[in-house]
Amino acid sequence: MTINFNLEKIRKRSKPSRWGSSKHSGSEPALDSGTDSNFKDLFPQIGISIVCCIDEAHELITQRNSGETYFVKWRRQIKKISWKGFFNVVLSTNGKIGNFLPPTINDTVSARTTNFQIFPAYLDVxxxxxxxxxxxxxxxxxxxxxxxxxxxxxxxxxxxxxxxxxxxxxxxxxxxxxxxxxxxxxxxxxxxxxxxxxxxxxxxxxxxxxxxxxxxxxxxxxxxxxxxxxxxxxxxxxxxxxxxxxxxxxxxxxxxxxxxxxxxxxxxxxxxxxxGERGELVNRILFLMRYAVVAREIFLGSATYLEKIPLKLFLEKIDGHNMLLDELKINDAKVGFNHWISLLATNMDYVNESEGNKFLTEDLVKEAYHRHAAIRMPFGFKDIDHVIPFKYSSDYGVILIQNKNAKQSTYKSVDNFALTNPASVGIRQKDYKVLGIYADFHQGELPYKATSEIKSIDYISTRSRPREKANIMYIRGVEAFEFDNEINKRLSKVLYTRPWPLDRYWSTFGENELVRKDEIKSFLPIIFKQNKGESLIDKWKM
Known part of the structure; x- marks a missing residue:
């Protein structure tokens, strides 16, 4: 049950003896300490306690013309209430935690020695x-x-x-x-x-x-x-x-x-x-952009980016996708996601202890599909970096994506087996529909033309599995998605940009840019070429 009330109405309905006089001129009278009955008889037919909730509470600490903040005035009103049935909740979503609970180094002596208990700066609801x-x-x-x-x-x-x-x-x-x-x-x-x-x-x-x-x-x-x-x-x-x-x-x-x-x-x-790995970030950007482009083409101005789109159109820029959809008999499949979510690190003990999901299940794929989410696999996860769920006429399936490791020179045929096996991400269901994509967005030393193609490897024939092929889609270069050159240039920067010590951002004071390049370089031998006579080789005459 929720009761809407304000303090002024309660004060007017209560007896004068329950309100103490204020020692501060011009301020509201303070609530008397009271007992359970003092407050409960204000609501004789309702056996509940009172929760007073103040939202946007950071406004209370704004300095007023009188010299006092509303926070001080409100605290004065309620400080003598000893009744445990009265609970005051102060809410603020402005992130300024220090307004009500300052960093420990700034705590005042009175804050450290007071007998009052203070709740944590956040309450999980x-x-x-x-x-x-x-x-x-x-x-x-x-x-x-x-x-x-x-x-x-x-x-x-x-x-x-x-x-x-x-x-x-x-x-x-x-x-x-x-x-x-x-x-x-x-x-x-x-x-x-x-x-x-x-x-x-x-x-x-x-x-x-x-x-x-x-x-x-x-x-x-x-x-x-x-x-x-x-x-x-x-x-x-x-x-x-x-x-x-x-x-x-x-x-x-x-x-x-x-x-x-x-x-x-x-x-x-x-x-x-x-x-994390930059190639993986570029992967998330490209596939999300691809979904958004197709959604706009189909739904025009009415697109909410909650719509599901044909998987065939989503993969249209990748050569050979039609063949794989035909093989898997999922030409009617649909896909749709507007955000990526991350699973937890696989090599951390605390993930196991807290029951964190570090593998996928059929149910998690369904949930991700209906949450309009695609999945970023955790750091340390072997073989698979991203998973995009899709749905076809009779069940769900996944697109498994592996991004080329910057230290690995090229695609390896063994990747086909991981990218076509649902068990690679923890799914044990037989005949689960899987599309595999190997994506190489890192720029090599020599320029190359962006391409996409089918990579095919034969499975070893066994008694339980007849000889068949493991087919995956292979993408090389961000240009394969056919976005404009300005987008591609920025994605290339995303791949390699790191904090750069010579950037003017780190050497600007007010509106003035300080000339510090030589000084910064001198702090970082080996990383930067040193001026003549300043290198260790010169100093030690090696």
Whole structure:
């Protein structure tokens, strides 16, 4: 049961003796310490305690003309309430944890010595998928029919489901999500808004110690899932949320992939995001872009990026895909995803202890398909880097993608067996439909023409398996997807950009760029050629 009330009404209905006089002129009278009965008789027919919830609480600490903040005034109102039935919750999503619980190095003496107990700076109240049970027409017989986009509104945050219940259209929900994740910014070079969109869709990991984390949590729909003991680092993420991811993808498309890739290159050069192997990141970008392009071609301006598209069109740029679809008898298959999600590291003991999913199952593939998600396999996972689920007339299947390792010179035929075997990702079902793709997006020393083709290897014939071929699709070069040259140039930068010590970003003071190149080079022998007489060879006359 929820009761809406305000403190002024309670005060007027209560007896004067229950309110103490204030020692501060011009302030509200303070609540007396009271007992259980003092408050319970305000609601004689309701046997509940009182929870007072203040949202957007960071506004309370804004300095006022009187010299006191509203936080001080409110604390004065409630500080004498000893009744355990009164619970005050102060909420703030602006990420400024220090407003109410400062870093330990800044704690005042009174804060360290007080007898009052302070709760952690975050309270876990998970609302993910709480409205999923409101979806009608579920069950296998209904999921075998045409895909119902409206189900997506009841996944992730309950905001979307509650608005859907109120009659808002799916298109309007996606539009709202695209506005909220960008904090209503229309600027193409808004790096924080662009970071939010690409983090949500591409499974980027944002460093917990950077200043951008505060803004992502406060204004760009990120979720804070942990705070360091010294309260200086915030771990944030974007959980799988189909509507929010749709809005993020729409936000990227509205400002342009080129602008968002420029932001990504800038963030990589500053060490803001952790992306893992760069070829894998480029893979996620290319396949997500490919889905978005086909969705726009089919659904035009009405595309919400929740639609499922024919797998045949999705793979159209890869030579030989028709042959594989015919062989597997999945010409009717459909695919659709608007974000990538990451599984956990396979070589960490704590993953096993916490029951983390580091392998796939048939059920996880189904869930990913209906969450509009594709899967980034964890660090340390052998053979397979990415999995894209699809559905055909009678069951589900997967596209298994292996990205070329930068240290491996070329494709090897043994890769065919892993890329055509569902057991490579933990799926044990016999006759499970699998499409394998080997992707090489790293640029070699010599220029080459981008290509795509079928690579075929014979299985060894056994009693249980007659002689047959393991066929996979092989992609070489980002140009194979036929995006424009400006996109390809930026993807090449994504492959190799690292923090560069000579970048002017690290040598700018105010509006002035300091001349420091020689000094920086002198700090980094071997990495940079030293001035004559400054190298160790010269100094030691070797």
């Amino acid at each position: 998970s609302t993910t998928d709480v409205l999923a049970l409101l979806v009608e027409n579920v069950g296998k017989e209904n999921f075998d029919k045409d895909y119902d986009l409206k189900r997506a509104a009841y996944l992730g945050t309950p905001l979307w489901g509650s608005l859907a219940q109120a009659g808002e259209s799916l298109k309007d929900l996606v539009l709202l999500a695209s506005e909220k994740i960008r904090n209503f910014s229309k600027k193409k070079d808004d790096h924080i808004a662009n970071l939010a969109c690409i983090s949500c869709t591409l499974a980027l990991e944002v460093s917990p110690r950077i200043a951008e984390v505060d803004n992502l949590i406060a204004s760009h729909m990120a979720t804070a899932i942990g705070i360091s003991p010294d309260r200086t680092s915030i771990l944030c993420t974007y959980p799988s949320d189909a509507i929010l991811a749709s809005g993020a993808l729409k936000g990227i498309i509205n400002v342009g992939w080129k602008n968002c890739l420029d932001t990504l290159v800038e963030l990589l050069s500053r060490g803001v995001v952790e992306v």
